[in-house]
Structures are given as structure tokens and as C-alpha cells.
Amino acid sequence: MAIDCLVLGAGQEVGKSCVVVSINGKRIMFDCGMHMGYTDHNRYPDFSLISKSGDFNNALSCIIITHFHLDHIGALPYFTEVCGYNGPIYMTYPTKALAPLMLEDYRKVMVGRGEEQQFTYENIIDCMKKVTAVDLKQNVQVDKDLQIRAYYAGHVLGAAMFYACVGDSAMVYTGDYNMTPDRHLGAAQIDRLQLDLLITESTYATTIRDSKYAREREFLKAVHKCVSNGGKVLIPTFALGRAQELCILLDDYWERMNLKVPIYFSAGLTIQANLYYKVLINWTSQKVKDTYATRNAFDFKNVHQFDRTLLDAPGPCVLFATPGMISGGFSLEVFKHWAPCESNLITLPGYCVAGTVGHKLMSGKPTKVDLDKDTQIDVRCQIHQLSFSPHTDAKGIMDLVKFLSPKHVILVHGEKPKMDLLKSRIKSELGIECFDPANTETVSFPSTHFIKSDASNAFIRSSLTPNFKFPKDEITDTPSLHVCDERVSEGILTMGKGQKVKVIHQDELVTMVGGGKTEVEFGYCFGLNLCSLKNVSKEVRVSNGDDSLLGVLNMKLSDEFGELGVRDCKGSLEVNSFRVRVCKNDDCPHRVDRDELSERLECVFFCCNWSILDKSIAWRVISVMKNMDL
């Protein structure tokens, strides 16, 4: 069994996230995004790589969408309504509620730009009907073998990481996530899982973010300075998430500073989104939840709806407008009006896709921006880039990878050079296989598989019984503090024709096969010279008594085999199964070389017997004993 990971989008880039993973015979598409930087066929993932014939229903087990951002969901209506995919689609409840708004907003922008529309409003509605909404941590059985589960990802409302498992193999696809809590969303949370594969975003593969509060203060200072000079502030944002966070921030600040300058939301979207926030309060951070009962953090006192006639009205104001990267729509319209004036301020989100106005403003300090062949806008206003982004930074990625310790990591949703650096860190610091495939590339590796067997109770019990050893301290005769518990499970695996593999305890095998257990033992009785025994210890006065003979032997053996523990039992010494005692029986069956030895008079016989298990120890002990007899 294997895992094949085909990257259709967001490979070494940001945009059109789409990864198709085959895991133990199931095929899951994670995200179905579009690229904002293209207007040609490059805007969508190359779906033909999934199925040449276009039979996507048989080629895919399901689609999982992590959140409502267009680079993760933008191609979904196209894929279902135009390409004809009819199978199951999963996303969280908030994503399902908010996605149609985002898609419709985007569709209008496309139409507004005079582009050919890729899907209609009806397509969006029909597409959303096919979606099954899931709750966080709910185990969803897609089919008999495939189970998925969503985990909180922060980032934006409804964003989730998805866990998928088939048989013994499991993986997580993060989508976009945030490892530090926001003002309005919590940090990503996931269980410690056994994973074959982790596919993680890497937008900020090398950045370590500084204190959030410093960045918030900077933002507030820039806005305050602008409005106190009579300027207008344009905050292009996506409809959801960031807008609410910035709004909480500004509303708070306005209260504290007693500012009267109006704050506006561009019509529709954000207000509507705020309504959803109220419904979906369960998904917000603990702080927002705690204050919800007394004060709705999303009821902004100082925020009003924007009226188009206010565009050229005199006086300062702050305006939130969509879309976030000034790629068209209302934010572009406002930009055209406000950019030429020096006293105005435009804030930009942390990340802008190439090809958008936002991206052009971020690169260097342009004085002019070309909108198209005929339109050029003078840019004299100030630009402030918002550096607090809802993506995790490099530390967050490393923390997550370390926490999950998957067998393999695949990086997507980032920029090649930075991803390379992160990749080598994951390999060297965490010792985990890491890949960053480009679009259309496939990464393959074997998947985890366990052999299913039945284990007997006796085997399990013997494995769970602690195997403590208390090596005895020979001098004080007390158990030493050093305890070892090497719990190794020993059993017998049996395989019969047409039967399930069975693991049993060895004692059960004997009963199973019906025969009695037969021990194989050794015996050896040999003589040693009494004088040489006496010479071993000069301090100890040795009499001819058997006990003192064994005492001498004990001293010698303890010296040599102390680590095994020499036990002094009445009349005999034992090392494991090896047992030695003084033998007075002239007909002893273990006396094999009787003739030769009977000539030696000053001789004491030692009778030894041992199990086959201790065959090498036994002969080591015997050789030590014989060496005493020189």
C-alpha cells in the first residue's frame, strides 16, 4: 500500500490550492482553489491530471475544503458544475455558510472586469447543495474505509485542518492556519496523531513574527495620524475575518481616544458576514465568547455603512472595502478616487497575489499604477502594510511538525526559496522526510500497514506483566535501587491455512498442538582438588564441611557472575537454571569420566545440572570452577 500525493496547485506558489492524495486506494482532493493572478487557464488546477477521461466521480472519493478563501474554494463551482463532479464534498458549517458569499463576490468582480464568467450564480447555489457540513472533531465516515475529521485552524472563521485515515494510514492537510490566537479567532488546535503524512502551508516559511501588539500599535498610529490630518483611510480587506479583527481594534481605539471620525463598511458583505459571526460564535476565540453574553464584540458602535455618495465627500474617514488585494470591485473604485491625494492612506494586507494592484503597491514605491492599457492612476497617498497575518510563522510550522511528528511532510502554499530553507530545517532539526513538489508533480511513499491478528489473553497478560529485575547488591544483600523493566513481548505467531494470524503464549502452543512440554537438560558431575580449593581464600578458614566448600565457591562465582546474581540455596548454588551441589553418590549418573577421576584421592565431586537455555553460562561457570583446580 502506498500514498501518492499529486500537487495540482499551491506547489511552490500561493494560489489555487489543490492537492490530490491517494491513500490506501482512496483518493481525496484537498481544496479546490483558484489563482487570483491569472485570467487564463492557469487560474484553475489542471483537473485533467486526475482523470484523462474526465470521470471525476469515479476518480475521487471526496473533496475536502479547508476554508472559504478563494485560493482554496474558488474553482469548486467550476469543478462541480462545469466539469461535472458529483461526489461528496465536505467543509465546516461556517465555511458552508460563508463560501457562497465569497464566490458570488468574486463572480461579480469577474463580470465587472468584463471577463468571461466561469460560473453563474445558479452554479454557486447548485454547487453548495452538494456540500456536507461537518462539525469540529466529528468523525465522518465518508465510506466504509475512509474517515475524516476537522480540527480548528484559526486563520479565518470556519477554517479547519483535516485529518483523513484509511486503514492504518493517516494524514493531515492543514490548509491555512494560525498558531497564535487573534483578537477574534483562537490558535489552531489538533490532537497528537500517528501520521504518515502532513501537508502544511508555508506562506511564512522563514519569518518569525514579532510581538503582535507592537504591530497593532503601528497600524493604529498610522490610521490616527492620517485622519487627524484630515485624510481618508482605505482598508481593503476580504469580507471576513481580517475586517472583523481590524474593526474590533479600531472601534476599541476610537472609544478610548474619543474619536468622532466615521468608520465605514462597504455595503452588504461585511454586515452580512457580521450576522453570521453572531450565529457562529462557537467558532470564535474564548475571549470573544466570554464577552459575548454581556457585549457583542461585533456590534461596533462607531461603524456605519458606507454610501457611494460619500466617496468624494470632504473630511476624514476610515473605510473597509472588498476585495482585499484591490483586484477589482469596490476597493479598486475607491482606490482610483483616493490614491492621488497625499493626505490619504491605504493599508494593504500581509499578502497580495502577483498581478493585483495590491501587489504593485507593495513592490517598491510606485508613483503610478497602470490599471489597464488606457488607465493610469497617480499614487501619491501613503501606503501602510499590515504585517499581522492570519498565517502561521516559521516557528508555528516547526512546532506543528514537531508536535505531530509525521513520517513525511509536504510543503505547499509558499515561495520556493523560503520553502527550501524550511524543508532543510525540517530534515536536519526534526529528522523528518520533507518535500516541496511543484505543481503537477507527484510524491510517493509507502503507507503504514499493520498485520491484523488475534492475540490470546495469556500473551497480552504476559506482555503487560512488568518484567522487573532487581539486581541484588551482594554486599548488603538488599535489592539495589537500579530497577530495570525491559518489557519485551515474547510470543508465538501461528498461521494456519485459511485462518486469521494468531499470537499466543508459548505455553498455549504446547496445549494447542496436544503434546506435553519436554525439557532438554544437561548434567555433569566432576571432581575438584580439595587443596586448591583451600588456597582460593587465605583469610577464610576452610574446613571439610560441604557448606564451607560451597561458601568458597560462592565467593569465586559471585566475583565472576555477579551481574547474573548467584543464589545461595541450602546445599546448592544457582545461577539462572544452573545448579551445583556437592555430590557424594559414587554411582552418580552424571559422572561420565569416572575411571580417570577415581584415581584422585583428595577430590570433592560437584554435581551440576542446567537447562538448555543456560548452556553457555553453564560451561563458563564450569570452566571457572575447573580453573580453581590447578
Place this chain on the structure above:
Amino acid sequence: MYTYTCLSQSRGYNLPSCHMVNLSGFHILFDCPLDLSATTIFSPVSTSLYEQTFTTPSSKKLLDSNNLIPIEPYYKTIEGVHLWNVSLIDVVLISSPMGMLGLPFLTRSKGFSAKIYATEAATRVSEFMMKDLVAMHMEFKQLYGPQETNFLQLFNWEELEALPPSLKEIVLGKNGTHLGSWMPLYSAADVKECLQKVETLKYAEEACYNGTLIMKAFSSGLEIGACNWSIKSPKRNISYISSSIFSSGVAMDFDFHALIGSDPLIYSDFASTLGSDYANALEFNSDDDILLNSDENSEEMEKMEFICSCSMDSVKDGGSVLIPIGRLGIVLQLLELFALHIDSFDMKVPIFIISSVAEELLAYTNILPEWLCNHRQEKEPCIVFCPHWSLRVGPVVHLLHRWHEDPNSLLVLEEGIDTDLALSPFKPIAMKVLECSFYSGIKLEKVPQLLKMLHPKQILLPDYTKQLFEPLSKSLPCLFYTEFETLCLPNSNNLSELNIATNLASQLTFSKMKNEELSISRLRGELYLEHGKQYLIGGKEVKGLETEIGLLVHWGKVDLESLVVELEKVGVKGSFECGSNVVNVVEPNKGFIEVKETSVVISSGDESFGLLISDVVLSLLNGI
């Protein structure tokens, strides 16, 4: 082996059953309800107020004029739970908001340390119910004063025996054993402490206890947040079905797919069949669709329509409607229906929900709060939803006093309490009383087909269903339980599932058994338990002499003649005398081989020679 004890059988929606299971050495308690119907033995708040004016404080008056007990009520818990040593309970699983009402008694007990799991919604709804109960009970405290009257010490045994039969049965129980289950109500602090100990889950979310038990809650359809449980352990998968409804008006539908194939299935949903006569023998439906295609909800809607139209009639006649029903799902549906009716009749009828927590509760269930109003009682006709269905505590008591003699008013009661007893303090009653019953479980005739579909290896059913299910025992492996009797159930086999790592398996060396189609191999690894599954993985190599050879096992018999022949083949010469069991080895070295019943003893003075002989002996034995 596992054990199972039923601590109390279900007696309807308001009193779910209570069970204890010992699985893999862990004690799991299912539900901890409170028998609130027993509160009817006490005088309601307001009547006792009137009573007080007639009694002198010095006289010992045990019963009021309605034959009820005029003291601050005690509450009746499940006796079996408290007989248990609470410190032994490892896990508590809650199946419905009602299953949680007795939990603060348990969590405040000394030594309680169990982990409690419940769905988020059941916890919230139960929280509202408990807070409401505590708040309503405050009225008694205000009435009787802060000092507690010990209900149990109020009566001596003769006085208990002399109680009216209906009271006596509630106080003592049928067998006279219930006296120990009465307790003074918990406090708001107890409720808070209890709730802090609850781990809330979503439907189908996995909770893992001690790495061994994996528990998941699945919607039962009975009520918002109500659930059935599936518990997986390496040895067995248990399912617990509490009262369920296939398709419900408000709650999520009964999700039974995850409960298929359990061993055993504890089926305790017979609340709705209790007391009814089983006229027909039970049989299987041929079609699963009939089972799933549910008419329950439409029947429920009809009942509610009827309640609405009766209510409208009362209102038109200038009366008021009092609905002390505690079932949240029913209340929500009735609210919606009333709104429709009132709209269509173009009437202006205020609907009130009176409760200390109603606003919070309805906000939680996302109902528009236009109907809300706290503690307003108007003279014009109105419809009032209020607690408590026991008719002893809460606003219902005061409203009944106001309306009981108005023949135009209507009281809607839910079946399940002794109506005579419940209404006794409000006599004479001129207002209309509508008793209605709603489904609080699966219809009996659907149970066999459901059980068959769930395909359990064993089903545990209450003993009173024996005559019904025994005839079906060919297809349904049933076992019947009696309250308080612990069933010890042996494992069907002594096997459990083990996952062996492939790299470990690939290192195995197999040997074929003589005369048998069995291959065996010695297996060595590290066993660990994670998330309810057992794994055996390649362990670290173990150092030390004693394990170098491993533990060897041999079996079979050595026959002296073959032994001599085999020895010869490796150049060892030996012989034995007839009748002796010793082979005398002479060449190349001297030695003896003694063959005994359970052992073979090789005597030799030379290590390698000894080993040579032992190799020959082992070749004649089976071994590993």
C-alpha cells in the same frame, strides 16, 4: 470478562435508566438521573403557605389537609448509584439532559474522581434545568426558613408505615428500600462544581479514556443533545441505546449506523412500552424501510396540533392555558405552532415563558426572543409555559392557584406522573385538564427489526421484556437483566485484536509443524496500547546473556531407538539395554542420555559434544 449491573430501569422521558458496566477493569456509569416525580409527596409552595396559618408551630403535624408533607422537599436519587463506592467509578457517560440531573449529588461526594462525558448541548440544557431547579427551590427556603428539616428524621417507622399508600410507596419504594435515596437538594455551587468536571463532546467526537476506551456519542433523536454511546476497547465494542426516536421534530435524528455490530448492545429503550399491554407477538418486518420511514413525527405533530386547537378554544372563551411541560423539544415545537395559530386567527394572545433561565435557554436554542417575558402575569387570556411538571415548585403552583377554578382555562399535562396525587392540592379543579403523551422511545413493534439490523453479538434487555423477545431468540441473541443483579459475562473468546508492524512481521522465520498445516514463528516486540488499539512493534534489542538464546519450548516424545540411529548419523555411538531409559554413549566421548516423561537429560563432560547430542535430541522433538 466484563460485568453489567442495571441500577434502575427507565421510567419515561424524565427518568432515564441507569447502568453500571465494568469493562477492561474500568467502571462505567451510564446516566445519573433524579426522580423528580417523587417530589409530588410534598406540599406545593403556596398551599403550605396557607397551611402554615392554620398550624401552630408547636404541634407536630406530619401531613397537611391534602395528605401531603408540608416541609422543604427532599429529592429522590437513584439508590443504586449511592450504594456504589463512588471512588470506584472511572467514567460517567450522560445520554440526555435528564440523565445529568442527579450528577451534582455524585460529584460532591467524597472520593469522586471519575471522568464525565456528555454532549455539549446536553450539558448546556441540563445546566439550565439544574439552575432552574435550584432557583425554584429557593422559594421553599424562603417559606420554611434557612434551617433544614431532616425529612428522614421527621417520621418514625410507625409513622412511615401509616402513610397513605401512594405516599408510602414513593417514600419507601416498592420493597421499602428507597429511604436511603432521599437527599436535600444540591446548591448552585454544587451545580457549578459538577459542570466543571464534565468533558463536553460533539456528536461522533472521539473521547479516549486511559488509552484503552474510545467513546463516541451519537444522536438518539430524543432531545437536543441526547445521545447513545459506542465504547470501543481492544476486547469488545459496547453500544448503549437509551431512549431514541428515529426522526425527531427538533433534535437530530437517531444515528444508529455507528452502533452496528456491537458486543454487547445494552438496549434500555423501553420507556414508552412500560405499563402498556403487549397484545401481539413481536415479529421482524421484512423491510428496513418500514423501520426507517417514520410516522412518529407526523403523529407527534397531530398531537401538538390538537393541543393548539384546544388551547385556542380556551383562549377564545376567555380562559388561559397553562403548559408545565419540561421537554424542550416539545416546548419549542409548540411555540412555533402557537405562533402560526395565533397569526392565522388574527388574534392577539400573549405567550409567556416564565422561568429563571428561560431567556438564556431560548437564546441558546436560537429562538427569536420576542415571546420572552419575565414574571408577568396578565389578566387577559394568555398562554404560559412554565416549570415545573411535578406541580410542586415554580410558577406553575401560583398560576394553578389562580386558575384552577376557571372552567375556561386549560392545563396541559404530560403523562408520566400520578395525576391524582399531583393535582390533589389544587382541588376542586374546574379548569380543563389535557393529558398528553409524546414519544419517548422507539415503538415496541419496531424494536425487533432495529435489533436485527444492528447485528449485535449479544443484546442485554430488561427482564420484563423476556416474554416478548424470547420467541425471537433464534435471530436475536438476548440476555435479560434484573435490577441490581450483576451479570458476569465471559468473553466470547479469549482473543483481542493485535496490530503487528510490518517490519516486525517481515523478520519472522517460520517453521512448519510436523503433520499439521500450521506454520509457527517466534515473535518478539514491544506491546503498546494506544487509542484503544493494541500494537506490537519491533522492540529495542535486548542485551543480556539470558535472552540470547531466547526461551525455548519443546514438545513431543523421544524414542530411544531412533535416537541411537540419529546419533549414529553424526558419528556418535551409543546403545541401551532393553527396558532401560538411558542411552550409554561411548564414542567419540563418554556420556549418558536419560529419557524421562517430561525431560531428556544429557550427561557429558564436554561442551561441544554435549551440544552435538542435544542437537540430535532436538531434531527428534518439535520446538520453537
